[in-house]
Amino acid sequence: MQKQEPLLSVRELSVAFKMRGGVLTAVDGVSFDLDRSQRLGLVGESGAGKSVTGFAILNLVSRPGYIAGGHVFFEGRDLATFSEEEMRNIRGNRISMIFQDPMMTLNPVLTIGQQMVETLKAHRHISKHEAEKIALNKLQKVAIPSPEKRLTQYPHEFSGGMRQRIVIAIALLTSPSLIIADEPTTALDVTIQADIMELLLNLCEEEKMALLLITHDLAVVSQVAERIAVMYAGRIAELGSTEAIVNAPQHPYTQGLLKALPQKVERRKRLNQIPGSMPSLQERPPGCAFYDRCELRGEICHRESPRLVEKNAGLVACHMVKDTTGKEEK
Amino acid sequence: MSDFIEIKNLVKRFDISGGLLEEIRFKGGIHRKKTVVHALNGVSFGIKKGETVSVVGESGCGKSTLARCVIRIYRPESGEVFYNGKRVDNLSSAAIKPWRAKMQMVFQDPYASLNPRMTVYQTLLEPIRFHFRDVSRSEADDRVAAVMKQVGVDPDWRKRYPHEFSGGQRQRISLARALAVKPEFIIADEPIAALDVSIQAQILNLFMDLQAEQGLTYLFISHDLSVVEHISNRVVVMYLGSLCEFAGTEQLYTAPKHPYTRALLSAIPQFGSEGFNHMRLPGDVPTPINLPSGCVFHGRCPHADERCRREIPAPITEADGRVVACHGVEEGRLEWL
Amino acid sequence: MKLFKKITASNLFYNFLRDPMAIGSATVLLFLLVASFGAPLFTSHNPYDQTTIDIMDAELPPIWTGAADADSRFLLGTDPQGRDMLSTMLYGMRVSVLIGAGAVVLQSLIGIIIGLIAGYKGGRLEALLMRLADVQLSFSTYMVAIFISAVFQGIFGMGVYSDYALGLLILVIGFAEWPQYARTVRASVMAEKNKEYVEAARVIGLPQRRIMFRHILPNTMTPVLVISTVQMANAIMSEAALSFIGLGMPPSQPSLGSLIKSGFDYIASGSWWISLFPGIALVVLILSINLLGDWLRDYLNPKLYKD
Ligand SMILES: Nc1ncnc2c1ncn2[C@@H]1O[C@H](COP(=O)(O)OP(=O)(O)OP(=O)(O)O)[C@@H](O)[C@H]1O
Ligand SMILES: Nc1ncnc2c1ncn2[C@@H]1O[C@H](COP(=O)(O)OP(=O)(O)OP(=O)(O)O)[C@@H](O)[C@H]1O
Ligand code: SF4
Numbered sequence: 007m008q009k010q011e012p013l014l015s016v017r018e019l020s021v022a023f024k025m026r027g028g029v030l031t032a033v034d035g036v037s038f039d040l041d042r043s044q045r046l047g048l049v050g051e052s053g054a055g056k057s058v059t060g061f062a063i064l065n066l067v068s069r070p071g072y073i074a075g076g077h078v079f080f081e082g083r084d085l086a087t088f089s090e091e092e093m094r095n096i097r098g099n100r101i102s103m104i105f106q107d108p109m110m111t112l113n114p115v116l117t118i119g120q121q122m123v124e125t126l127k128a129h130r131h132i133s134k135h136e137a138e139k140i141a142l143n144k145l146q147k148v149a150i151p152s153p154e155k156r157l158t159q160y161p162h163e164f165s166g167g168m169r170q171r172i173v174i175a176i177a178l179l180t181s182p183s184l185i186i187a188d189e190p191t192t193a194l195d196v197t198i199q200a201d202i203m204e205l206l207l208n209l210c211e212e213e214k215m216a217l218l219l220i221t222h223d224l225a226v227v228s229q230v231a232e233r234i235a236v237m238y239a240g241r242i243a244e245l246g247s248t249e250a251i252v253n254a255p256q257h258p259y260t261q262g263l264l265k266a267l268p269q270k271v272e273r274r275k276r277l278n279q280i281p282g283s284m285p286s287l288q289e290r291p292p293g294c295a296f297y298d299r300c301e302l303r304g305e306i307c308h309r310e311s312p313r314l315v316e317k318n319a320g321l322v323a324c325h326m327v328k329d330t331t332g333k334e335e336k
Numbered sequence: 337m338s339d340f341i342e343i344k345n346l347v348k349r350f351d352i353s354g355g356l357l358e359e360i361r362f363k364g365g366i367h368r369k370k371t372v373v374h375a376l377n378g379v380s381f382g383i384k385k386g387e388t389v390s391v392v393g394e395s396g397c398g399k400s401t402l403a404r405c406v407i408r409i410y411r412p413e414s415g416e417v418f419y420n421g422k423r424v425d426n427l428s429s430a431a432i433k434p435w436r437a438k439m440q441m442v443f444q445d446p447y448a449s450l451n452p453r454m455t456v457y458q459t460l461l462e463p464i465r466f467h468f469r470d471v472s473r474s475e476a477d478d479r480v481a482a483v484m485k486q487v488g489v490d491p492d493w494r495k496r497y498p499h500e501f502s503g504g505q506r507q508r509i510s511l512a513r514a515l516a517v518k519p520e521f522i523i524a525d526e527p528i529a530a531l532d533v534s535i536q537a538q539i540l541n542l543f544m545d546l547q548a549e550q551g552l553t554y555l556f557i558s559h560d561l562s563v564v565e566h567i568s569n570r571v572v573v574m575y576l577g578s579l580c581e582f583a584g585t586e587q588l589y590t591a592p593k594h595p596y597t598r599a600l601l602s603a604i605p606q607f608g609s610e611g612f613n614h615m616r617l618p619g620d621v622p623t624p625i626n627l628p629s630g631c632v633f634h635g636r637c638p639h640a641d642e643r644c645r646r647e648i649p650a651p652i653t654e655a656d657g658r659v660v661a662c663h664g665v666e667e668g669r670l671e672w673l
Numbered sequence: 674m675k676l677f678k679k680i681t682a683s684n685l686f687y688n689f690l691r692d693p694m695a696i697g698s699a700t701v702l703l704f705l706l707v708a709s710f711g712a713p714l715f716t717s718h719n720p721y722d723q724t725t726i727d728i729m730d731a732e733l734p735p736i737w738t739g740a741a742d743a744d745s746r747f748l749l750g751t752d753p754q755g756r757d758m759l760s761t762m763l764y765g766m767r768v769s770v771l772i773g774a775g776a777v778v779l780q781s782l783i784g785i786i787i788g789l790i791a792g793y794k795g796g797r798l799e800a801l802l803m804r805l806a807d808v809q810l811s812f813s814t815y816m817v818a819i820f821i822s823a824v825f826q827g828i829f830g831m832g833v834y835s836d837y838a839l840g841l842l843i844l845v846i847g848f849a850e851w852p853q854y855a856r857t858v859r860a861s862v863m864a865e866k867n868k869e870y871v872e873a874a875r876v877i878g879l880p881q882r883r884i885m886f887r888h889i890l891p892n893t894m895t896p897v898l899v900i901s902t903v904q905m906a907n908a909i910m911s912e913a914a915l916s917f918i919g920l921g922m923p924p925s926q927p928s929l930g931s932l933i934k935s936g937f938d939y940i941a942s943g944s945w946w947i948s949l950f951p952g953i954a955l956v957v958l959i960l961s962i963n964l965l966g967d968w969l970r971d972y973l974n975p976k977l978y979k980d
């Protein structure tokens with residue numbers, strides 16, 4: 007079967023930060039594929055390297071960080087070979103980014119309309135009038151009431167939820183084929199979070215956009231993404247379909263996370279906790295980074311770092327997970 | 337059983353007008369106009385001894401303000417707080433000292449809630465020395481070691497500074513500081529919001545263990561509705577500084593009555609459920625500076641009518657103890673839903 | 674030993690070692706301080722000791738000028754009173770640094786306490802204290818100093834003035850510049866006092882004074898340290914300026930400023946060295962303090978003070 011080439015293909019991507027006590031490898035050989043109009047969730051502990059992965063895809067890692075290895079292929083082309091000029095044409099045009107804090111994207115001294123027109127004109131040769139028409143259309147898409155009026159308002163005149171909608175509208179302006187959303191609803195309330203997530207989901211389906219959704223909330227991801235990658239200490243611990251991850255998690259960390267959910271035990275009873283905490287990336291242990299906290303650990307885990315391999319219904323990086331389909335290669 | 341902690345009609349406003357010049361308005365003659373945030377508009381509820389009452393609600397609805405009024409960081413404009421039948425909100429700073437040891441608080445931000453210039457030992461010793469003047473130095477040391485053990489932090493680390501600990505460990509130390517004075521009642525303002533998912537369960541277990549061991553009473557603030565469902569006996573739902581509903585957890589989660597509670601609970605992210613089926617509320621949360629007339633929720637409520645826009649709904653206690661402040665519920669016109 | 678280890682292991686020290694500018698200015702500053710405070714050890718003459726001075730030696734040029742009257746005893750020449758320039762300068766620098774340090778200590782004591790109270794208490798008291806600071810700032814240091822020194826000299830005469838000049842200058846410069854500290858401290862107290870660790874201290878019931886001094890104050894010391902360098906340089910400059918107009922240190926215990934002044938009258942007659950060397954010393958001293966301060970500021974707070 008001839009498989010269509012993926013929209014985004016990340017291969018052995020590593021990102022390091024030069025720090026005082028040596029080099030901190032924040033992202034350590036991460037690989038995944040994202041097909042056209044597919045939604046992938048990236049979840050994991052704080053500091054696991056999710057945001058850095060997102061930035062590295064757009065080649066936006068800034069000092070003291072640097073891309074220490076690997077490749078990012080977008081539509082089959084290696085982004086590392088792109089000039090800064092070509093990269094600008096990718097960023098905010100073919101790939102848009104949405105951040106946790108809408109004010110990272112919005113300029114407080116320009117009206118929404120000015121910012122949208124400016125963004126469009128940076129990437130398209132169109133008149134101001136045409137740009138405004140597109141902007142209006144996108145604002146309608148994100149369900150902003152009376153968009154004509156809103157175009158002339160400043161960011162501070164909007165509530166947090168509205169601002170995030172506007173950021174999404176700006177991300178949509180150039181009809182990108184991929185949106186990278188880094189914790190887009192973490193700063194918002196549950197009711198508004200659900201609205202925004204639903205909006206994002208519907209837009210991706212309507213506009214045939216791919217989505218890389220970065221968050222620490224497994225439940226949110228499971229509602230939006232088709233596949234989930236679980237990161238731990240700079241690596242992907244497990245990658246699989248949402249259904250597989252939610253119903254039959256393989257990696258002990260994913261299992262631990264799901265077991266720790268309050269819904270899993272009777273009310274007012276102790277939760278199933280994972281002991282310990284994620285090791286500092288600066289002192290990465292030689293073996294599996296999850297070793298200290300793991301229930302399944304064996305002797306090999308301490309010595310050897312597990313590689314992400316296909317086992318059962320998904321990819322998992324754990325020595326102790328048995329492949330029952332019988333096709334595990336050794 | 338009567339209430340251990342009783343909160344009656346708490347009202348708290350913040351004057352944010354700034355200087356005199358900014359207050360002066362020239363509309364129809366010169367007069368001063370104050371900009372006031374109505375953070376709490378008459379909130380009442382009670383907490384029984386040994387129980388956990390949680391407060392949920394949107395950001396800015398006054399949860400932290402409520403906590404700080406109960407623990408007397410803020411002085412409420414009006415209203416009363418009773419501790420075991422004794423009114424404590426009007427005591428002078430000197431007179432309140434004995435109660436300070438009984439009521440403690442744990443904060444949200446594990447990075448800001450410990451003094452960066454004090455070692456763990458200094459942080460934990462200070463409250464003990466202050467509240468128990470007759471404790472000898474070595475007894476106090478033992479007490480520090482004991483509370484550190486209780487919260488699962490190795491007492492050998494007492495000479496370390498906060499920056500040498502992870503977020504979860506710091507939150508444990510904050511809890512140890514609260515426990516050091518042997519309190520009976522602990523207010524926890526979003527104690528797990530800033531922690532990793534895999535650490536949250538550890539801290540929640542710690543809270544539950546301590547409650548089981550020492551019979552602590554908790555006022556627990558969180559925006560994580562699944563966590564609240566798990567740990568609380570009763571839940572207060574707030575919106576824009578007002579109490580919407582107060583009921584037993586089971587009651588509230590299985591059959592929410594107030595329209596806002598219904599919307600809120602329907603928005604809990606559901607594991608593995610594909611897509612969304614939450615109640616979509618129109619409009620935005622209004623600012624607490626210009627409170628809406630009548631029911632504070634009427635602008636977003638699908639059941640609002642003329643009376644809702646005019647008249648503030650009073651909290652009504654139903655036969656089963658549930659408190660709801662909603663005209664629609666009172667009139668019975670929401671029952672068919 | 675433990676302290677030494679702690680310092681060498683600190684980020685500050687690490688950053689310091691990686692900044693040539695910081696190392697350079699610190700070395701120069703250290704050299705100047707050692708030379709001036711160890712002046713009795715390094716110098717051939719004691720300028721305060723009248724018996725070693727011979728008026729016949731007045732205004733001798735530096736030895737390398739090759740002038741006929743250059744004297745090998747006086748490397749940098751002599752001043753109008755026949756004192757060795759090098760010795761006098763080192764002693765003078767000591768006076769300048771002492772006044773600067775004394776004034777900064779005084780400024781910071783007053784400023785920190787007022788800033789702490791204003792920031793923590795807020796309300797009317799804060800408004801009052803900060804207006805007071807504005808008023809104080811609106812009189813320039815020189816105005817205050819000129820006024821007080823002139824009055825003092827007028828009332829008690831030059832003789833008494835000479836005896837108390839050092840202390841008086843410290844007081845005057847110290848009083849004139851406390852608002853800088855008060856403002857800085859107040860700003861950082863306002864930021865600190867809403868942090869949760871302060872609320873925790875209040876929940877414990879600690880008295881206000883303990884919260885202010887034990888909890889908040891240590892956390893506001895970073896910006897205080899930063900402005901202290903600037904203030905130190907400013908205080909030394911103020912002293913030099915006052916001495917230059919004759920309201921500072923008397924010629925019998927010259928500071929760098931009064932040395933420059935005493936030489937100024939002779940520049941026209943070709944004795945340039947009397948003003949030049951103390952001038953260079955002053956500039957180098959101020960520059961090294963300021964550069965060190967800049968580095969410290971950048972290190973401690975990369976964002977806050979830019980612009
Ligand atoms: N500018 C930087 N300088 C130094 N280290 C950095 C920098 N940015 C990130 N890191 C390090 O990289 C690691 C991964 O960070 P990243 O922001 O990707 O985490 P994350 O998974 O997005 O976490 P969170 O959920 O908290 O956003 C962390 O250990 C962090 O300390
Ligand atoms: N010290 C203060 N000065 C002025 N306004 C304040 C102050 N503290 C709180 N407020 C205002 O009072 C209202 C209630 O705030 P509060 O912090 O109690 O909300 P919250 O429910 O705890 O929100 P969050 O979930 O974001 O913590 C908000 O509108 C807030 O802006
Ligand atoms: S009182 Fe009226 S507006 Fe308020 S929640 Fe009930 S029905 Fe809705």
Ligand SMILES: [Mg+2]
Nearest residue numbers: 056057058188
């Ligand atoms: Mg991140």
Ligand SMILES: [Mg+2]
Nearest residue numbers: 399400401525
């Ligand atoms: Mg709060």
